[in-house]
Amino acid sequence: MECRGYLRASTKKISIIITLSLRNSPLLYLHKKHYLLDGFCSFLYSAPMNNMAIYKIQSIGEKLPLARFEKTLNRFSKVLNYAFKGGVLTLGMAPLCPGPFRIILESGDLQQVESLQLTADELIINDALAISYDESHAWKVVEPDKTQDFATLKPVVKESFDLYRQGLSEVSMAFFLISNAAPLKGFDEELRKTFQLGLLKLEQENSPEFVPLFKGRGKGLTPSGDDFLCGYLLALGWLEKQGLGDFADLREALYKAALGTNILVNSFLFQSYKFWLDADWQDFFNAFACSDLNEVSHTQKRILGYGATSGADLLYGVYMALSKHLNLQGFKEAG
Amino acid sequence: MNTLAKTISGKYLDSVKLMLISKELRSLKGVEDAVAITATKENKEILAATGMLVPDAEAASETEIVIVIKAADEETAKAAMQKATSLVENPPAPVSGIISSEVRNLAKAIEILPEANLCLISVAGKYAAAEAEKALDKGLHVMLFSDNVSLEDELALKHKALKKGLLMMGPDCGTAIINGLPLAFANNVPTGNIGIVSASGTGLQDITCGIANRGCGITQAFGTGGRDGKKEIGGIMLKACLQYLMDDTDTEVIVLMGKTPAPEVLNELMRLIKQTHKPVIVNFLKQIELPELPNLQSSVSLAETAELACQACKKPYTEIDSPVYKIPTLPQNRKYIRGLYSGGTLCQEAILIYKRLFGAEPFSNVGAKLLAEGWHTQEDSYIDMGSDEFTVGRPHPMIDYSLRLKKLSEEAADKQVGVILLDVVLGYGAHPDPASELVPVLQKFPGEICIVCHVLGTDADPQDRQKQIAALRECGVYAFTSHANAVDFSLKTLMKNRENV
Structure with a gap:
């Protein structure tokens, strides 16, 4: 018999080469890493296949282009950012909130993901796994709710700011600026001085001259100053949508002046300028619109959890814009 | 004062980690200041203003992260930078069994x-x-x-x-x-x-x-x-x-x-x-x-x-215990059985047992008495949901339960359906936690439906077979580890209902 004993020719260990088709192969769920080749993917294995993931889509942002995305800007355990012409696509795992430039997966293993391709009805991962999606998955930008009672808006903004101040991280920009922070030194002290100057300019003028004092400055992957500017733009957009002023020129000038730190920041600035909100921000502003302090506080907490200080810095930008343009007092004093 | 800078390339560090690194470095004895920042030109201005813009920091590009340490002496600065490097590196454990290199043929x-x-x-x-x-x-x-x-x-x-x-x-x-x-x-x-x-x-x-x-x-x-x-x-x-x-x-x-x-x-x-x-x-x-x-x-x-x-084998082996469940009494209108399978052979075996008992085949998408459309069940029906008609463009139902859950809900909503029989296949390649998908759906079913389930797997499978069985039983499922027993129980329940009629 020709095949006698052939399984034990050299070793008890089976080493496998796996060749997979580009699309819809259930085997893809089993494997960690794939290699693209012309028409096929090959896997090399010498271990049991016990790594599996099921990919399910929760939402796909409507502002994403139907295109292929392969250049990751950065990869984290729960988030991958892909650069594309005109912006950044964020692929994230729930509970990261949906957004116009985000694809949120209900389940999956981001560490396995290399390339993405978005077609009209499929998200294709690694040129191999096609996940169907439809209208029900689309995350759409909607107009914010209209403020129901302008009389209660101001007190709610003030109260929510007080809550914000209580929950600040001690490394956030706002903590430096408005709290009784310990004396700073070196880099932090210099940063504080610059931001203080920026706030002063912002208070005195209705022009983007304060922007250079924030742009590109601070810690984090998106520097604190840039986060602040994004928040400021968001708030101006919201005020305008509420009929509380015409900020079109200021927003445009501010946006243009703020561009340039890096592609990630530029993308966030663009989104803020366009007022294309992620779900958390939508909830946050809508909570203001109906003067629901509990809801504001709830969504604010979620936003404060962004990055190390990004959420806090963004919110600080929002509150500074609201305080200036709603003529509110008491936003810079120590809490 | 001695200042050292190091650019981080090819590493993905989130803001939280950067802050923690800065904080940890600052806590070191002899370290005057330490930052891990994006090397924007504006941040470089601040570094310059604080005497920390050393050539290595200046050379960093705008998209790079730079760690800058200012310390009392060179030795402390070097030690702190070494610490920073080890904090940054923290390499992930290599994935065994995979050879990382590009393969094109x-x-x-x-x-x-x-x-x-x-x-x-x-x-x-x-x-x-x-x-x-x-x-x-x-x-x-x-x-x-x-x-x-x-x-x-x-x-x-x-x-x-x-x-x-x-x-x-x-x-x-x-x-x-x-x-x-x-x-x-x-x-x-x-x-x-x-x-x-x-x-x-x-x-x-x-x-x-x-x-x-x-x-x-x-x-x-x-x-x-x-x-x-x-x-x-x-x-x-x-x-x-x-x-x-x-x-x-x-x-x-x-x-x-x-x-x-x-x-x-x-x-x-x-x-x-x-x-x-x-x-x-x-x-x-x-x-x-x-x-x-x-x-x-x-x-x-x-x-x-x-x-x-x-x-x-002529060696001692363990008998498989079959759980002893009391045959439930169903409302008389709930007179039909629906089998929703992911395993083709299991579906065929169920049809065979049915035929042996009732002398005729039930409707199915794989047997002799074909359903007009696989999706639309009638009377007693068994569906192999792993067959081609259900798997085009979607993962196999052993992996992805979504289609079967949808069908399960539809069948449960049919007031003539009394028994639903399904298989849950465990093992490599199958869903990592089927009970997590099934239980939330099954919990919503009316109590008058009898759900019978064959759990195929071993205790050594990655899904933890006992946990799966326990979770299913917890929500009222009659779970079996022998397919024949599961089918037998489902048919006995059906017969009891029909006898009552």
């Missing part, structure tokens, strides 16, 4: 993994035969997961494999365990002395699990693809693998299973079996006439096949 794959002796192929049908042939030409055993390969190609590939002394499992082979390694959809089964060759995927899984759950183990579990027993293929791999198991000194008992082979193939298989003294248990999924051979036993039940194999 089979030749390159073999170059990188020269010890490879098996190629598992899952490509579109039209490319599958060519890929399999390449692999065989390179001296690799082949497991061809793909379907839609022509009979002519299958025959040619199997002839080639046989000539080279290689395995050619498939096409449409979804399960195998070779030298203890589960391939594709397979379970964690201990090694032992029972060898299996099967032309049925879920059948192979159910029998290997049945053997494992009785405390026995297997030598090899070969899959041949469902068409190997056809006249056109001539049972090439069934015979080759059977011969292998007959010759294999580790194999003491043989199980042969699959759809009933063509008469000429059956004759040849029987001729081979006659040549061995090893006990052989065959399961051809229906009762057929077989020659009377002293070493041959046959069964049409998957559970019994496993039981007979374990008995033939």
Whole structure:
């Protein structure tokens, strides 16, 4: 018999080469890493296949282009950012909130993901796994709710700011600026001085001259100053949508002046300028619109959890814009 | 003061980690200041203003992260930077068993993994035969997961494999365990002395699990693809693998299973079996006439096949306990059963048992009494949701429960449905936690529906079989570890309801 004993020719260990088709192969769920080749993917294995993931889509942002995305800007355990012409696509795992430039997966293993391709009805991962999606998955930008009672808006903004101040991280920009922070030194002290100057300019003028004092400055992957500017733009957009002023020129000038730190920041600035909100921000502003302090506080907490200080810095930008343009007092004093 | 800077390239560090690094560095004795920042020109201005813009920091590009440490002396600065480096590095544990390098073709794959002796192929049908042939030409055993390969190609590939002394499992082979390694959809089964060759995927899984759950183990579990027993293929791999198991000194008992082979193939298989003294248990999924051979036993039940194999080992083994459930009483209007399967062979076995009991087949998408549309059940119906009509463009229902959950809800909403029978397949390749998908849906069902479930797997499977069973029972499911028992219970419930009517 020709095949006698052939399984034990050299070793008890089976080493496998796996060749997979580009699309819809259930085997893809089993494997960690794939290699693209012309028409096929090959896997090399010498271990049991016990790594599996099921990919399910929760939402796909409507502002994403139907295109292929392969250049990751950065990869984290729960988030991958892909650069594309005109912006950044964020692929994230729930509970990261949906957004116009985000694809949120209900389940999956981001560490396995290399390339993405978005077609009209499929998200294709690694040129191999096609996940169907439809209208029900689309995350759409909607107009914010209209403020129901302008009389209660101001007190709610003030109260929510007080809550914000209580929950600040001690490394956030706002903590430096408005709290009784310990004396700073070196880099932090210099940063504080610059931001203080920026706030002063912002208070005195209705022009983007304060922007250079924030742009590109601070810690984090998106520097604190840039986060602040994004928040400021968001708030101006919201005020305008509420009929509380015409900020079109200021927003445009501010946006243009703020561009340039890096592609990630530029993308966030663009989104803020366009007022294309992620779900958390939508909830946050809508909570203001109906003067629901509990809801504001709830969504604010979620936003404060962004990055190390990004959420806090963004919110600080929002509150500074609201305080200036709603003529509110008491936003810079120590809490 | 001494200032050192280091640019981080090729590492992904989130803001939180950058802050923590800064904080930790600042806490070091002798460190005056330390930051981990994006090297924007504005941040460089601040570094310059604080005397920290050393050439290395200045050279960093705007998209890079730079760590800058200002310390009392050079030694402290260097030690702090070393600490920073170790905080940044923190390399992830290497993933074992995967060779990370770019592979563009089979030749390159073999170059990188020269010890490879098996190629598992899952490509579109039209490319599958060519890929399999390449692999065989390179001296690799082949497991061809793909379907839609022509009979002519299958025959040619199997002839080639046989000539080279290689395995050619498939096409449409979804399960195998070779030298203890589960391939594709397979379970964690201990090694032992029972060898299996099967032309049925879920059948192979159910029998290997049945053997494992009785405390026995297997030598090899070969899959041949469902068409190997056809006249056109001539049972090439069934015979080759059977011969292998007959010759294999580790194999003491043989199980042969699959759809009933063509008469000429059956004759040849029987001729081979006659040549061995090893006990052989065959399961051809229906009762057929077989020659009377002293070493041959046959069964049409998957559970019994496993039981007979374990008995033939002539070693102590564990009896499988069947849970004793009281047959529920259903409202009289709930008079129909719906079987929603992910495993094709299990679905066929359920239909067979039904037919034996009621004398006629239920409606199904795989049996003789076909549903007009697979999706639309009527009266008593069994659906194999792993069949092509349900898997085009979506993962197999063993992996993705969404379609089955939808169907389950539909069936539960039908006030004429009293019993729903389903399988939950565990093991490598299957859903990592089926109960997490099923329980939230089943909990919403009215209490008057009887849900019966066969959990296929072993306690060593990654899903934790006992946990799965417990979770299902917790929400009122009648869970079984023997498919025959599950089907039996479901039909008894149905009969009780009909007797009451």
